[in-house]
Structures are given as C-alpha cells and as structure tokens.
Amino acid sequence: MRCVAPSTETGAGAPPAAAEERDPAAPRRLLYGRRTGPRLRPGRRRLLEELLPRLSIHLPAEGRLDPATLFPRPVAAVRLEIGFGGGEHLEAEAAAHPETGFIGVEPFLAGVARLLAGIAARGLDNVRILVDDARLLLRALPDGSLARIDVLFPDPWPKVRHHKRRIVAPSTVAEMARVLAPGGELRLATDDPGYGRWMLAAVLGEPRLEWLAGRAADWRTPWPDHTTTRYERKALAAGRRSVYLRCRRREEERIGLA
Numbered sequence: 045m046r047c048v049a050p051s052t053e054t055g056a057g058a059p060p061a062a063a064e065e066r067d068p069a070a071p072r073r074l075l076y077g078r079r080t081g082p083r084l085r086p087g088r089r090r091l092l093e094e095l096l097p098r099l100s101i102h103l104p105a106e107g108r109l110d111p112a113t114l115f116p117r118p119v120a121a122v123r124l125e126i127g128f129g130g131g132e133h134l135e136a137e138a139a140a141h142p143e144t145g146f147i148g149v150e151p152f153l154a155g156v157a158r159l160l161a162g163i164a165a166r167g168l169d170n171v172r173i174l175v176d177d178a179r180l181l182l183r184a185l186p187d188g189s190l191a192r193i194d195v196l197f198p199d200p201w202p203k204v205r206h207h208k209r210r211i212v213a214p215s216t217v218a219e220m221a222r223v224l225a226p227g228g229e230l231r232l233a234t235d236d237p238g239y240g241r242w243m244l245a246a247v248l249g250e251p252r253l254e255w256l257a258g259r260a261a262d263w264r265t266p267w268p269d270h271t272t273t274r275y276e277r278k279a280l281a282a283g284r285r286s287v288y289l290r291c292r293r294r295e296e297e298r299i300g301l302a
C-alpha cells in the first residue's frame with residue numbers, strides 16, 4: 045500500500061484546497077491504497093466524465109460548506125457515508141429516503157463509477173459525491189450539520205505501524221461528533237476485532253457521543269435496516285464476524301453532565 049497523491053484525471057472532485065496550504069491547522073490529504081483499478085468499461089468511463097462533474101462537491105478554499113445547499117431541492121436532513129466502496133449501501137439508502145440528501149466520499153474511482161451507474165439507473169437526485177479524503181470534507185462542514193454518518197468496513201490497517209492510517213481515530217471521531225446534530229447518529233462497522241476495539245475506545249473517549257448498545261446482540265448483529273455492503277459480504281463468506289457500533293450525538297446541554 046502507498047500514499048497516493050490526489051488525482052485530477054476525471055477533472056472532477058475537489059480542486060486542491062488552497063486553504064490547506066494557508067492554514068497550518070488544516071488536515072493534510074492522506075490517501076492510502078488504490079485510487080484506480082482495472083480499466084473501466086466505456087459506459088462507466090462516460091459516467092465519470094459526464095455525470096460525476098454534475099454531482100461532485102467542491103470544497104471551499106476557506107470557510108464552511110452548508111451541505112443542505114448541495115442538493116437541487118430542499119432536503120429534510122443530510123447524511124454522510126465515508127468510504128462507500130462500490131456504493132451499494134449509499135445507493136439503497138438514498139433510494140429508500142428520497143427526502144434526505146446523501147453525501148458519499150470515496151477516492152477509489154471504480155467504486156465511484158459503480159455508484160454513478162446506480163444513481164443513473166434509479167434516477168436519484170439526492171446524492172452528491174466527493175472523490176477525495178473524507179477528513180477534508182469533515183473539516184469544511186459546519187457544527188451540527190449532519191443527521192447521520194456511516195463508516196462501514198473502513199480499511200483496517202491491522203499492523204501497529206499502520207494504525208495512524210485508520211480513518212476512524214480519536215481526531216476524526218471528534219470531528220464527526222462536531223458535525224453531527226444533537227440526536228444524530230454515527231454508525232461504524234468492521235470485521236477486524238482489533239479495529240472494533242479501537243473504534244469503541246475512540247467513541248467512548250468522545251464525550252459528545254453515546255454508544256447505544258444495551259446488550260451483546262446490539263453490536264454483534266447489523267442494525268435492522270442495514271444493507272449489506274460488498275466488503276461485508278466477503279467477510280461473511282470468509283466466516284469473519286463483524287462488529288456494528290451505533291452511537292448517538294448527545295444533546296448539547298447534557299454533555300457536561302455525561
């Protein structure tokens with residue numbers, strides 16, 4: 045695995061954010077793993093060239109981005125999925141909740157193309173996409189602007205020397221807690237037991253979040269409305285058990301009492 049520089053090959057996605065250069069406190073763009081895969085079919089390539097620019101999010105060079113303004117019509121709430129892979133879960137959720145706006149972040153172009161095919165086939169108008177590092181989007185979002193964040197089966201980076209590459213970490217969980225509205229949900233899943241413990245420690249260490257499990261079945265089984273992802277299917281086929289963590293953003297006034 046290697047750290048890959050941001051690609052501009054589609055002409056879409058966020059332009060290199062000037063604010064990163066100006067603001068030493070800004071997170072660096074850190075992308076590990078592959079961004080391109082096998083040669084894409086012409087139809088998928090066309091979607092990247094023609095549909096992606098219409099759905100791409102461009103991060104502001106400075107200041108915040110109100111996510112509700114990204115959609116062509118008013119939305120009741122905005123949700124975010126980080127590292128959507130092939131986009132099966134995001135596509136199913138967007139189709140099931142047309143009143144909600146969905147933002148998907150994924151740097152792997154073949155996955156983005158797969159999601160675009162689903163969006164086009166279903167005629168979805170409530171999905172917007174960032175082809176980049178999710179940390180850059182989190183930083184640009186205003187406090188309390190999201191109703192839910194899903195991070196499903198993120199790359200586990202099991203070797204200790206690679207733990208710093210994990211997208212779920214105390215610093216990102218703090219940003220997720222900041223951008224979630226009170227009562228909003230963070231849903232995390234992994235098939236790597238070590239990453240599961242790491243995720244739980246990050247959540248329990250964040251005072252604005254409350255883990256919603258009351259019994260073992262709550263974290264051992266997917267939530268009732270869950271759509272199985274491609275990576276999760278592979279884990280199931282290999283006999284690996286997964287961990288499902290559902291957390292709620294506490295109400296502002298209760299944080300000091302928690």
Ligand SMILES: C[S@@+](CC[C@H](N)C(=O)[O-])C[C@H]1O[C@@H](n2cnc3c(N)ncnc32)[C@H](O)[C@@H]1O
Pocket residue numbers: 074075076077078126127128129130149150151152155176177178179195196197198199200211273274275276
């Ligand atoms: C193991 S895959 C899981 C994909 C999908 N969620 C699933 O369950 O099938 C992890 C995904 O996270 C994406 N990813 C890695 N680093 C990322 C980052 N910094 N921001 C957003 N997505 C990222 C990868 O490209 C990859 O598609």
